[in-house]
Amino acid sequence: MSDVAFRTVGCRVEYDRQPVLHGIDLEVASGEVLAVLGANGSGKSTLVKALLGLVPLASGRVEVHGRPLRAFRDWSRIGYVPQRLNVGGGVPATVREVVAAGRVSVAKYGWFSSRAERAAVHRALDRVGLADRAADAVHELSGGQQQRVLIARALAAEPDTFVMDEPMAGVDAASQAALAGTVSELASRGSTVVVVLHELGPLAPVIRRSIVLAEGRIAHDGRAPEPVGDCARPGHDHVHPHAGPPARTGLPLAPVPGGGEEDGLR
Amino acid sequence: MIEMLGFDFMQRAIPAAVLIGLAAPAVGTFMVQRRLALLGDGIGHVALTGVAIGFLTGTAPVLTAIIVAVLGAVAMELIRVRARTGGDVALALLFYGGIAGGVLLIGLAPGQSGSTLTAYLFGSVTSVDQTDVYLVAALAVLVVGVMLLFGRQLFVLCQDEEVARAHGLPVRFLSLLIAVTAALTVVIAMRVVGLLLVSALMVVPVVTAQQLTRSFRVTLVLAMAIGALSALAGLSTAFYVDVAPGAAIVLMALSGFIVAVAVGWALRGLRARRLAAPRPAAAPPPSATPRESVTR
Secondary structure, three states: OOOEEEEEEEEEEEEOOEEEEEEEEEEEEOOOEEEEEEOOOOOHHHHHHHHOOOOOOOEEEEEEOOEEHHHOOOHHHEEEEOOOOOOOOOOOOEHHHHHHHOOOOOOOOOOOOOHHHHHHHHHHHHHOOOHHHOOOEHHHOOHHHHHHHHHHHHHHOOOOEEEEEOOOOOOOHHHHHHHHHHHHHHHHOOOEEEEEOOOOHHHOOOOOEEEEEEOOEEEEEEOOOOOOHHHHOOOOOOOOHHHOOOOOOOOOOOOOOOOOHHHHHO | OHHHHOOHHHHHHHHHHHHHHHHHHHHHHHHHHOOOOOHHHHHHHHHHHHHHHHHHHOOOHHHHHHHHHHHHHHHHHHHHHHOOOOHHHHHHHHHHHHHHHHHHHHHHOOOOOHHHHHHHHHOOHHHOOHHHHHHHHHHHHHHHHHHHHHHHHHHHHHHOHHHHHHOOOOHHHHHHHHHHHHHHHHHHHHHHHOHHHHHHHHHHHHHHHHOOOOOHHHHHHHHHHHHHHHHHHHHHHHHHHOOOHHHHHHHHHHHHHHHHHHHHHHHHHHHHHHHOOOOOOOOOOHHHOOHHHHHO
């Protein structure tokens, strides 16, 4: 298991000539579970898309399982989980249809699935705990359940390399737990997982390495940063005290005309 | 109904209309899902230029229309990708260019005027000849063949282009496949419903079907059935009441849509009432409210 799942060399991406990634060098070993962290706009989503060739490179190169992206053919080894389910023009689709579509890299042609195909779809749905919803329309599911459908779609072709773009964003607690369970199961089977996250959250125990992006560069690479202070408390509420009103620090405040308690200063 | 079949022209018009009623929504389902519901309309306008070129050069207008429409569909796809404009802007460019080109060129053709184009704009199903019927049958076979062979890949593409790419699918080829199939459908169907209305047969049966369905495949098959039924009903109406057949077919499809909206609404209401029975409550999230909203 010493081969490299993803390697980027000087990977640079621009949108409208504005650099989003400034020459990223990254190696993800096979079987590694890597979290990509960073603030909004730091380029973390762009980086994982670049790994799969979903965004054009301005310069640099990407290799997947030892082959340059252009020459890579083994797409059934890749399971991609986009940020959200695209509803498109609104033609309905059942959960089963969406998940079965994940096998398109294995079975390209035809319209009807074989028994083996159906079994694979059922296994994938079972692993995310949605086997009983197979016949429902995806647009009738909650956001968290839709996210689980997307994971099941990525699982359907039974790949060994996963790229997930914020699978935890806007997901209810039950689905978060289900997703975390799936990811740790994948990790224990030796799958490679590259996952974009806003915070480690319930995935913290599975993540073995994390990189933090800032303004299109890797600012941290190594073990997951330890949460400190209040955030380290298990089950803490994720609030931003600094986003509230300025703390009263004891510095003299400018007197407010007509203000209640400051009256005494005048 | 039987009486209608006694006429030669109806014996050709009915199979032609029904086959187009089947083929158009089959392509249309993928177009609607790809948010290109008006693609057929755009191609129709471009095909008008092709018709005019046919008259100008003394070639069969259907042939030149096919060539120009396919080129237009390819151009549309390239504009969408390259110029980073929305699909709607690319369509607008095709609409104006196609109509203007058609009117301009037909004026240059000897002995022709804008009124020549009217037959193509609104169709003339009653003048369909045996060759047209064969052409339409070939089209229907082609469209159904494409759907059966590439249905899975097209479904993924129309669902999410990025995901299609991550599955290693030939995204450019598949996009062109939809565009070219749509172009062929438009041109071959123009004799029956006309260029201005063919797009309606690609879209209306699909949105009608999706009022009632939960599955993509069922939507596709139901849309084809609705398309064929509208064609048959519209054509019969036109035969007995003596109105324009293309318009009758499209209005028939639209009334089907209105019925489907009502039925779909009622069905969902019933379903919601059934589901309204007590459900386990979701975990209450209010503890995550940012503090600032409380203090301000």
